[in-house]
Amino acid sequence: xxxxxxxxxxxxxxxxxxxxxxxxxxxxxxxxxxxxxxxxxxxxxxxxxxxxxxxxxxxxxxxxxxxxxxxxxxxxxxxxxxxxxxxxxxxxxxxxxxxxxxxxxxxxxxxxxxxxxxxxxxxxxxxxxxxxxxxxxxxxxxxxxxxxxxxxxxxxxxxxxxxxxxxxxxxxxxxxxxxxxxxxxxxxxxxxxxxxxxxxxxxxxxxxxxxxxxxxxxxxxxxxxxxxxxxxxxxxxxxxxxxxxxxxxxxxxxxxxxxxxxxxxxxxxxxxxxxxxxxxxxxxxxxxxxxxxxxxxxxxxxxxxxxxxxxxxxxxxxxxxxxxxxxxxxxxxxxxxxxxxxxxxxxxxxxxxxxxxxxxxxxxxxxxxxxxxxxxxxx
Amino acid sequence: xxxxxxxxxxxxxxxxxxxxxxxxxxxxxxxxxxxxxxxxxxxxxxxxxxxxxxxxxxxxxxxxxxxxxxxxxxxxxxxxxxxxxxxxxxxxxxxxxxxxxxxxxxxxxxxxxxxxxxxxxxxxxxxxxxxxxxxxxxxxxxxxxxxxxxxxxxxxxxxxxxxxxxxxxxxxxxxxxxxxxxxxxxxxxxxxxxxxxxxxxxxxxxxxxxxxxxxxxxxxxxxxxxxxxxxxxxxxxxxxxxxxxxxxxxxxxxxxxxxxxxxxxxxxxxxxx
Amino acid sequence: xxxxxxxxxxxxxxxxxxxxxxxxxxxxxxxxxxxxxxxxxxxxxxxxxxxxxxxxxxxxxxxxxxxxxxxxxxxxxxxxxxxxxxxxxxxxxxxxxxxxxxxxxxxxxxxxxxxxxxxxxxxxxxxxxxxxxxxxxxxxxxxxxxxxxxxxxxxxxxxxxxxxxxxxxxxxxxxxxxxxxxxxxxxxxxxxxxxxxxxxxxxxxxxxxxxxxxxxxxxxxxxxxxxxxxxxxxxxxxxxxxxxxxxxxxxxxxxxxxxxxxxxxxxxxxxxxxxxxxx
Numbered sequence: 001x002x003x004x005x006x007x008x009x010x011x012x013x014x015x016x017x018x019x020x021x022x023x024x025x026x027x028x029x030x031x032x033x034x035x036x037x038x039x040x041x042x043x044x045x046x047x048x049x050x051x052x053x054x055x056x057x058x059x060x061x062x063x064x065x066x067x068x069x070x071x072x073x074x075x076x077x078x079x080x081x082x083x084x085x086x087x088x089x090x091x092x093x094x095x096x097x098x099x100x101x102x103x104x105x106x107x108x109x110x111x112x113x114x115x116x117x118x119x120x121x122x123x124x125x126x127x128x129x130x131x132x133x134x135x136x137x138x139x140x141x142x143x144x145x146x147x148x149x150x151x152x153x154x155x156x157x158x159x160x161x162x163x164x165x166x167x168x169x170x171x172x173x174x175x176x177x178x179x180x181x182x183x184x185x186x187x188x189x190x191x192x193x194x195x196x197x198x199x200x201x202x203x204x205x206x207x208x209x210x211x212x213x214x215x216x217x218x219x220x221x222x223x224x225x226x227x228x229x230x231x232x233x234x235x236x237x238x239x240x241x242x243x244x245x246x247x248x249x250x251x252x253x254x255x256x257x258x259x260x261x262x263x264x265x266x267x268x269x270x271x272x273x274x275x276x277x278x279x280x281x282x283x284x285x286x287x288x289x290x291x292x293x294x295x296x297x298x299x300x301x302x303x304x305x306x307x308x309x310x311x312x313x314x315x316x317x318x319x320x321x322x323x324x325x326x327x328x329x330x331x332x333x334x335x336x337x338x339x340x341x342x343x344x345x346x347x348x349x350x351x352x353x354x355x356x357x358x359x360x361x362x363x364x365x366x367x368x369x370x371x372x373x374x375x376x377x378x379x
Numbered sequence: 380x381x382x383x384x385x386x387x388x389x390x391x392x393x394x395x396x397x398x399x400x401x402x403x404x405x406x407x408x409x410x411x412x413x414x415x416x417x418x419x420x421x422x423x424x425x426x427x428x429x430x431x432x433x434x435x436x437x438x439x440x441x442x443x444x445x446x447x448x449x450x451x452x453x454x455x456x457x458x459x460x461x462x463x464x465x466x467x468x469x470x471x472x473x474x475x476x477x478x479x480x481x482x483x484x485x486x487x488x489x490x491x492x493x494x495x496x497x498x499x500x501x502x503x504x505x506x507x508x509x510x511x512x513x514x515x516x517x518x519x520x521x522x523x524x525x526x527x528x529x530x531x532x533x534x535x536x537x538x539x540x541x542x543x544x545x546x547x548x549x550x551x552x553x554x555x556x557x558x559x560x561x562x563x564x565x566x567x568x569x570x571x572x573x574x575x576x577x578x579x580x581x582x583x584x585x586x587x588x589x590x591x592x593x594x595x596x597x598x599x600x601x602x603x604x605x606x607x608x609x610x611x612x613x614x615x616x617x618x619x620x621x622x623x624x625x626x627x628x629x630x631x632x633x634x635x636x637x638x639x640x641x642x643x644x645x646x647x648x649x650x651x652x
Numbered sequence: 653x654x655x656x657x658x659x660x661x662x663x664x665x666x667x668x669x670x671x672x673x674x675x676x677x678x679x680x681x682x683x684x685x686x687x688x689x690x691x692x693x694x695x696x697x698x699x700x701x702x703x704x705x706x707x708x709x710x711x712x713x714x715x716x717x718x719x720x721x722x723x724x725x726x727x728x729x730x731x732x733x734x735x736x737x738x739x740x741x742x743x744x745x746x747x748x749x750x751x752x753x754x755x756x757x758x759x760x761x762x763x764x765x766x767x768x769x770x771x772x773x774x775x776x777x778x779x780x781x782x783x784x785x786x787x788x789x790x791x792x793x794x795x796x797x798x799x800x801x802x803x804x805x806x807x808x809x810x811x812x813x814x815x816x817x818x819x820x821x822x823x824x825x826x827x828x829x830x831x832x833x834x835x836x837x838x839x840x841x842x843x844x845x846x847x848x849x850x851x852x853x854x855x856x857x858x859x860x861x862x863x864x865x866x867x868x869x870x871x872x873x874x875x876x877x878x879x880x881x882x883x884x885x886x887x888x889x890x891x892x893x894x895x896x897x898x899x900x901x902x903x904x905x906x907x908x909x910x911x912x913x914x915x916x917x918x919x920x921x922x923x924x925x926x927x928x929x930x931x
Contacts, residue, residue: 043722060873246702247498389753390753394769397768403783404783405780408783481907483866483884486900488891498703547852613778
């Protein structure tokens with residue numbers, strides 16, 4: 001018993017000290033390319049800078065389901081009373097950062113790392129209405145937009161109104177995935193409420209929550225129901241991309257990061273373009289978080305610091321994936337040549353992004369919109 | 380030692396695994412289904428029925444229909460494997476039918492999505508072969524896609540069980556009936572099938588249960604509403620973190636399967652009595 | 653044998669029956685291999701989109717991605733196969749006595765017991781796994797092969813127990829009684845008479861448990877990862893995200909142990925059946 005105790009104290013002491021050879025476990029939600037990114041790019045880079053340590057990545061699957069599985073993993077360890085958790089760094093969707101902070105699973109590490117100062121965007125402090133400042137560092141910002149086939153859509157709709165008019169003339173040519181098959185469809189619905197809901201979009205995004213707002217949306221959902229009857233429903237985020245790539249629909253909402261991955265992997269014709277309609281569609285960051293009971297907390301902080309350094313954000317996130325950086329753009333831009341930087345804005349210009357790149361509504365509105373859709377617009 | 384006690388001892392290890400590793404962890408969920416807003420009650424079930432009655436009916440109809448087709452196809456295939464007279468055709472069929480069984484459901488969803496779509500590989504092949512024109516091509520990514528996916532994946536499963544049971548039957552009665560001039564269809568339906576009915580029903584029930592619990596197929600193939608219960612459960616959890624309604628839906632799904640299983644259990648009980 | 657002598661003379665003339673047979677087999681082949689062709693094509697596709705019927709460019713760059721040294725695909729595959737084999741062994745060890753008892757011995761609440769085995773398949777697992785993971789963290793089973801095997805066993809048992817019960821129930825009681833009457837003990841009777849007769853069913857259930865284990869990813873993630881990585885997790889990530897190439901390659905990899913296991917089981921079965929015929 002005594003030796004066991006000694007062994008544990010020793011292990012604990014080792015855990016606090018910068019361990020000489022640790023295995024850093026990074027659990028990430030998102031597509032397989034997130035796992036590949038950590039395994040093939042970030043991991044080797046980190047191991048070179050901090051020799052003797054190894055990085056291993058575990059993927060939990062795309063979409064909210066992936067982040068939900070990370071939340072549940074934390075919940076299981078919290079309930080079991082584990083002293084050392086088996087996750088050092090996790091990458092989760094914005095929506096799950098708030099609940100994780102509220103449940104007390106996370107470490108407020110941002111003040112400890114240098115790159116923490118390089119983030120000023122509001123969504124690094126608030127996540128769907130919950131204060132998360134200090135607990136998260138954005139890995140990248142993603143955005144939903146409409147992807148369209150220029151051969152079939154000569155003048156892409158610049159706003160939701162134009163889209164409605166266009167879809168009326170071209171039945172079944174617009175496709176989206178409802179709300180159960182992934183967040184690109186959800187995002188389209190949120191944009192619809194921003195456009196036609198009669199609520200102030202800023203209030204939906206920043207709060208406060210008032211029951212009365214919910215009543216205002218009835219008309220918007222009725223028109224959405226009618227609109228949906230004239231649209232093609234697709235199976236999931238990937239389903240929208242799939243139908244676009246095989247020419248069955250001409251336009252549909254997609255995640256910009258997924259869209260570029262599909263093009264890079266040869267599953268999407270290079271001609272397909274993006275447009276961000278007014279008043280805008282939501283986007284969200286993916287956040288790096290560190291559990292409060294991570295076994296290698298020091299190393300985890302170093303890992304996130306490296307991952308959010310301007311150089312890695314430039315080379316890894318922008319150049320490699322064509323994703324919007326997580327830290328402020330002005331720190332990243334100098335790291336890149338002009339061509340790589342401008343490629344980010346091929347279809348959607350920075351001004352468009354600033355004006356029409358919205359966030360998701362705060363959690364209570366978010367849930368209310370989804371439930372209202374289920375009750376009123378699903379047919 | 381009484382037979383009863385011996386029986387219990389033999390069942391106990393397997394039962395213990397299920398109880399400790401599934402039923403105990405499940406208990407928390409089951410209780411959760413009856414708790415809404417911190418109070419015990421049926422609110423979660425009311426919400427589940429209010430929002431998802433259509434989906435529940437859809438699920439039962441789709442899965443029952445698929446089970447029926449699987450039963451018919453597997454009987455036909457296993458029957459030919461047992462009674463077929465051309466050894467070459469039997470060998471080809473035996474080699475052919477099993478492949479889909481080895482493809483995981485999530486890949487079944489993927490290959491059928493890209494196969495059955497309007498501009499998918501199937502229509503492209505048919506158009507290429509001149510069998511249909513591009514104008515006639517239509518997609519099947521709706522309830523038909525789900526049924527096709529289920530039948531594609533589960534028919535080999537039931538057939539494998541059924542063919543095994545048929546192969547171990549006594550050939551004597553079959554040969555006798557054959558000599559009396561009975562057609563092979565009659566032999567299959569009147570002599571062979573009654574003897575393997577239990578195996579067929581067990582295979583179909585296991586298929587039914589499996590199909591009720593598959594998430595990837597409805598998610599990847601069926602875009603339309605209504606959808607299957609599993610998709611609703613995943614949605615409740617992932618979108619709202621709402622375990623209450625999710626567990627209520629889980630219990631409803633369990634109830635449906637229990638009803639189906641009960642039919643079989645009652646029948647075997649009667650046989651044993 | 654009769655079939656052979658029968659077909660020898662008819663080989664010379666055209667067998668008209670091949671017409672419907674050929675059409676039916678052809679349709680079946682299309683239904684089965686059409687989707688599979690899709691899988692094979694995607695596995696070697698570099699670029700493929702509308703309006704092209706076939707891939708624009710073939711290659712193996714995605715194979716390089718799957719097999720990259722840090723991707724651990726081979727380690728995951730090995731883990732998956734070990735877990736599947738162990739899950740089959742444990743399931744059968746539990747299911748054979750249970751199935752025999754359920755089929756042959758008078759048990760109270762027999763129907764209920766059979767239903768209980770069905771629950772892990774019938775109830776959606778996600779809400780349950782959190783609790784299972786919590787339990788395993790407490791007793792130190794998380795991140796071990798044993799833990800993953802146990803989770804897969806709970807799922808496989810419904811196949812193993814139900815099929816074993818049906819297989820034992822189908823055996824004629826008189827055969828056992830005959831063995832007992834010529835002096836064989838109960839264990840010997842079970843080993844020499846009952847078990848061999850139930851073997852085809854048991855082996856079929858072994859195949860299903862094996863496949864079930866190779867398909868499972870939710871439990872594998874909660875209980876296995878990050879220490880025990882399983883191939884279906886990669887398959888799920890790629891498949892759910894629409895990464896057709898990686899998902900197809902992974903599915904092909906998983907096909908090797910599945911088909912291999914079935915061939916082994918079949919060889920074993922055939923020898924067994926033949927030996928019984930010769931006796």
